[in-house]
Amino acid sequence: MTPALRPVVNWNIVGGCNYRCSYCVQKHADGVGGPDDARLEAGLNCLCALPRTWEIKISGGEPFLLKRLPEVATRLANAGHKVSILTNLSPSLAIIERFVSAAGEHLRTFSCSLHIEQVGVEEFLAKAVAVEQLLRALPRATFVVNFVVQPGKVRQAAELRRRFEAAGLKFYPQLMRINGQPARYGLIDRFLLKRAFADLTGPGAMNRGYSHLGKPCHAGQYYFIIHPKGDAYTCYPGKRTGQGYLGNIFDGTLQLNEGLLCPYPVCPCTVPQNRGIVQKEVESP
Ligand code: SF4
Ligand code: SF4
Known part of the structure; x- marks a missing residue:
């Protein structure tokens, strides 16, 4: 049976970032401060009018560059x-x-990414612990630390995982991607990855990259992503190929679809895989 669907939209609200990570997939896109007031207003009106309750996952670039984020x-x-x-x-x-x-009681996941090229681990850990404590007043809010595991740095990722988990924080290692494809990890890296993260299985625990080619998927119906310029797409491969275009939230042309059969060889989108948006097991008639 199809699990209850929890609609989700990923809103990349700001293109720019105050950091310059060497592995950034956003390529430090334009639009540093996010949409101007008129576009923000139009985008909010569009999202607030969506039928059903959606989880709006706000990201960037760095979303806090938008002064009006609260x-x-x-x-x-x-x-x-x-x-x-x-x-x-x-x-x-x-x-x-x-x-x-x-956000109050409506806050769900507070994710933060550790970028050790840009910030000291001690400083980040102390702030992460403080935010996690802040969220304890909100029983439905969860806190997670993301970390991009670069090739050649698997040992470091394993050590960071130990430190953050020892501080009581959830640690989510992300395999690096280049142009949507998994980065190449050598033999030793693959061995170390297996040893350090073997217990983390499934996209909710680690983004290993799975294929759902040909499977029914509700991307575009109960899940979509929004680019900083307001363009909406079914999912990240749908954006990369342009095939999943759904219109624009700033000019009022957003049009959701009825779902699709996944046309992409690899699904890097963890949210649809974790929320039942992709039907991994096809039901028998
Ligand atoms: S913090 Fe994120 S968006 Fe900013 S440069 Fe680093 S990877 Fe890119
Ligand atoms: S399975 Fe993944 S890649 Fe395929 S359409 Fe759905 S969200 Fe996109």
Whole structure:
């Protein structure tokens, strides 16, 4: 039986970032501060009018570069949607606190990514612990630390996992991708990955990259992504190929579909895989 679907949209609200990670897949896109007031208003009106309750996962670039982010959280929450966030955790605790309080009971996942090229581990860990404590007042909110495991740095990732888990934090190692494809890990890396992360199976625990080619998928119906310029797509491969275009939230042309049979060889999208958006087991008639 198809599990209850929990609609999700990934909103890359800001293209730019205050960091310059060497492995960044966003390529430091234009639109540093995010949409102007008129576009933001149009985008919010569009998302607030979506039928059903959606989880709006806000990311960037770095979403906190948008000064009106707490207001965005309040508007989405007032429309009945749930709010999640992915940040590099560079904003001050006071700013983060303002956002958390604006989302309130509607806050779900607070994800932050550790980028050791840009920030010291001790500083990041201390802030992460403080945010996790802040979220304890919200029983439905969860906190996770993401980390991109670069080829040649698997041992370091395993050690970081130990440190963060020892501090009581969930640690999510992400395999690196280049142009949508998994990066090449050598023999030793693959051995170390197996040893360090063998217990992490399934896309919710580690993004190993699975194929759902030809399987029914509700991407475009109960899941979609939004580019900083407002263009919406079924999913990340749908954006990369242009095949999954659904219209634009700033000009009012967004049009959801009825789902599709996955046409892509690899699915890098963890959310659809974890939320039953992709039907991994095809039901018998
Ligand atoms: S923090 Fe994220 S968006 Fe910013 S440069 Fe690093 S990987 Fe890219
Ligand atoms: S299975 Fe993944 S790649 Fe395929 S259409 Fe669905 S979300 Fe996109």
